[in-house]
Amino acid sequence: MIKTENTPIAEQELSTEEKILAAARSVFTKKGMSGARMQDIADEAGINKALLHYYFRSKEKLFDRIFEEASNKMFSILNSIIADEKLSVREKIKDLIENYINMAIANPYIPAFVMGEANQNPDFIKEYLIKKISVHKQLIAHFQEAISLGEIKPTNPVQLFMNVMSLAVFPFIVRPIFQAGFGVTDEQFNALMEQRKKHLVEFIMAAIKP
Amino acid sequence: MIKTENTPIAEQELSTEEKILAAARSVFTKKGMSGARMQDIADEAGINKALLHYYFRSKEKLFDRIFEEASNKMFSILNSIIADEKLSVREKIKDLIENYINMAIANPYIPAFVMGEANQNPDFIKEYLIKKISVHKQLIAHFQEAISLGEIKPTNPVQLFMNVMSLAVFPFIVRPIFQAGFGVTDEQFNALMEQRKKHLVEFIMAAIKP
DNA sequence: TAAAATTTTAACTAAATAGTTAAATTAAAC
DNA sequence: GTTTAATTTAACTATTTAGTTAAAATTTTA
Numbered sequence: 001m002i003k004t005e006n007t008p009i010a011e012q013e014l015s016t017e018e019k020i021l022a023a024a025r026s027v028f029t030k031k032g033m034s035g036a037r038m039q040d041i042a043d044e045a046g047i048n049k050a051l052l053h054y055y056f057r058s059k060e061k062l063f064d065r066i067f068e069e070a071s072n073k074m075f076s077i078l079n080s081i082i083a084d085e086k087l088s089v090r091e092k093i094k095d096l097i098e099n100y101i102n103m104a105i106a107n108p109y110i111p112a113f114v115m116g117e118a119n120q121n122p123d124f125i126k127e128y129l130i131k132k133i134s135v136h137k138q139l140i141a142h143f144q145e146a147i148s149l150g151e152i153k154p155t156n157p158v159q160l161f162m163n164v165m166s167l168a169v170f171p172f173i174v175r176p177i178f179q180a181g182f183g184v185t186d187e188q189f190n191a192l193m194e195q196r197k198k199h200l201v202e203f204i205m206a207a208i209k210p
Numbered sequence: 211m212i213k214t215e216n217t218p219i220a221e222q223e224l225s226t227e228e229k230i231l232a233a234a235r236s237v238f239t240k241k242g243m244s245g246a247r248m249q250d251i252a253d254e255a256g257i258n259k260a261l262l263h264y265y266f267r268s269k270e271k272l273f274d275r276i277f278e279e280a281s282n283k284m285f286s287i288l289n290s291i292i293a294d295e296k297l298s299v300r301e302k303i304k305d306l307i308e309n310y311i312n313m314a315i316a317n318p319y320i321p322a323f324v325m326g327e328a329n330q331n332p333d334f335i336k337e338y339l340i341k342k343i344s345v346h347k348q349l350i351a352h353f354q355e356a357i358s359l360g361e362i363k364p365t366n367p368v369q370l371f372m373n374v375m376s377l378a379v380f381p382f383i384v385r386p387i388f389q390a391g392f393g394v395t396d397e398q399f400n401a402l403m404e405q406r407k408k409h410l411v412e413f414i415m416a417a418i419k420p
Numbered sequence: 421t422a423a424a425a426t427t428t429t430a431a432c433t434a435a436a437t438a439g440t441t442a443a444a445t446t447a448a449a450c
Numbered sequence: 451g452t453t454t455a456a457t458t459t460a461a462c463t464a465t466t467t468a469g470t471t472a473a474a475a476t477t478t479t480a
Contacts, residue, residue: 016456034245035330038438051457053439112329115383119322120245122386133391153416158402159409162388166380171372173325173383176332178372181343192368199369206363207417226426248468261427263469426477433470438463445458450451 009044019045020055021065028066029109032116036063067117067128073103074114075132082138089146090205092139093164097200100168101193111172136161152208160208167200219254229255230265231275238276239319242326246273277327277338283313284324285342292348299356300415302349303374307410310378311403321382346371362418370418377410 009022023045027036038059042052056062081087081095104111118125143157152160171178171193179189219232233255237246248269252262266272291297291305314321328335353367362370381388381403389399 031330032242032244032326034242037436048458049438050440050459054457057439059438109329112325115322115387116242116326116329118386119319119326119383120241122390125386126390129387130391133387136391155413156405156409159406159413162381162406163377163410163413165384166376167373170376170380170383173329173380174372174375176328177325177335177339177343180332180336181340181346195366196369196372199366200373203365203369203373203417206419207413209416247466258428259468260429260470264427267469269468422480424477424479426475428475429473431471433468435468436466438465440463441461443459445456447454447456449454 009046016045016047016051017055019047020052020062024056024062024066025069028063029070029113032113032120033059033063033067034120067114070107070110071114071128071132073107073110075129077103078135078139082135082142089142089151092142093204094201096139096164097168097204098197100165101197104169104172105190105193108172108175111169112175115173150210153210155208163207164204167204171196219256226255226257226261227265229257230262230272234266234272234276235279238273239280239323242323242330243269243273243277244330277324280317280320281324281338281342283317283320285339287313288345288349292345292352299352299361302352303414304411306349306374307378307414308407310375311407314379314382315400315403318382318385321379322385325383360420363420365418373417374414377414381406 009019009026014022020041023041026044027041031037031040036059038052039049041062042049045052056065077099078096081092081099084092087095118129140157140161143152143155143160146152147154147157175189178184179186184192219229219236224232230251233251233253236254237251241247241250246269248262249259251272252259255262266275287309288306291302291309294302297305328339350367350371353362353365353370356362357364357367385399388394389396394402
């Protein structure tokens with residue numbers, strides 16, 4: 001019998017450390033730092049609070065580990081894409097869209113988690129995120145270059161970058177409101193996001209055509 | 211001397227109840243329900259905790275008041291636009307963009323606040339938000355109609371609706387990351403958002419042209 | 421000015437939660 | 451089978467935070 005993602009963390013064949021990390025991932029990404037409870041993490045991992053503190057000294061240490069991991073998933077997506085000199089601007093946009101949507105389908109809570117913590121604790125994020133975002137500047141520079149060459153319509157490249165990110169990421173932030181408001185199931189939402197990859201590429205290509 | 215928005219709440223000529231509400235607005239929208247402290251609200255209002263509880267019995271009651279107000283600002287924007295039978299689809303999109311961006315410039319913390327609470331407490335939002343969103347279905351229906359009439363390119367109208375919302379709202383959610391990562395001041399950010407109103411209308415119109 | 425309403429003071433209580441401890445139990449390794 | 455490591459138990463402590471109380475001080479109103 002294959003272990004699915006719905007198998008409770010406590011019952012999975014994982015080391016205790018892995019069970020704790022999986023539980024912490026689940027609780028922190030759903031509830032945030034201030035909303036998460038160490039007892040809830042222990043319960044979800046199927047262990048007790050004493051052992052939880054034996055493995056990870058404090059809530060803060062455990063949170064840091066999870067946030068670091070989540071922000072990497074959020075911001076390291078572009079590293080390989082942007083570095084690739086062979087890709088055209090249009091190919092980069094396509095790859096960005098597909099990679100972000102795939103990541104968010106696989107990790108549904110990460111976008112809202114990272115954005116939420118960044119908003120509730122703006123000073124804290126500076127240490128974590130500033131370095132990881134420098135790569136994105138290269139993408140904006142590439143946009144500028146393509147505009148100068150007449151490959152895409154004259155536009156503020158920062159606005160274009162914001163557009164691509166918005167279109168890919170926002171649905172996963174508004175997701176609970178959207179699903180509740182329109183009565184959409186998880187399966188329907190994921191199907192919409194699968195369809196969205198192609199839809200967005202067409203939408204953006206039409207918008208930037210010179 | 212004119213009172214600016216930078217005048218501390220505690221020093222403004224407001225009734226005590228108004229001072230409390232202004233302080234609660236400030237603290238809750240920045241820190242969220244679980245991150246907010248009643249003591250911080252009292253401090254920001256320039257009063258003490260006893261008086262705070264004298265006016266609003268509990269944190270929950272005060273939060274409900276602020277969240278209700280914030281979600282109204284977030285979701286009642288479209289009511290007048292969508293009801294207006296005289297507006298074309300393109301005019302509605304333009305109005306939606308302008309109204310959302312204006313609201314978010316005037317209330318910078320509201321989008322991330324409402325989205326954050328919805329994500330951290332999905333059950334809670336159902337009571338609040340489901341009714342307010344029904345209007346949005348009419349807009350999607352209008353999109354569908356315009357597609358059938360060939361006025362705009364064949365598209366999934368739900369995707370188009372998601373696109374318009376994403377483009378207008380997401381920048382205000384990613385704002386702290388964007389400003390920290392790219393070294394953008396508040397003034398520069400607001401200028402970019404002012405420019406964005408026109409930019410987005412052009413971007414979307416190009417994307418949906420049949 | 422006297423009475424009434426508002427606000428402060430400061431010391432409380434109650435509850436929730438992070439984190440600790442030491443002994444007992446169980447599982448793994450040798 | 452004995453030793454060692456991992457885990458549980460359960461009762462702790464310390465801290466934070468929501469919420470209360472009663473009396474005193476202040477401000478407003480009549």
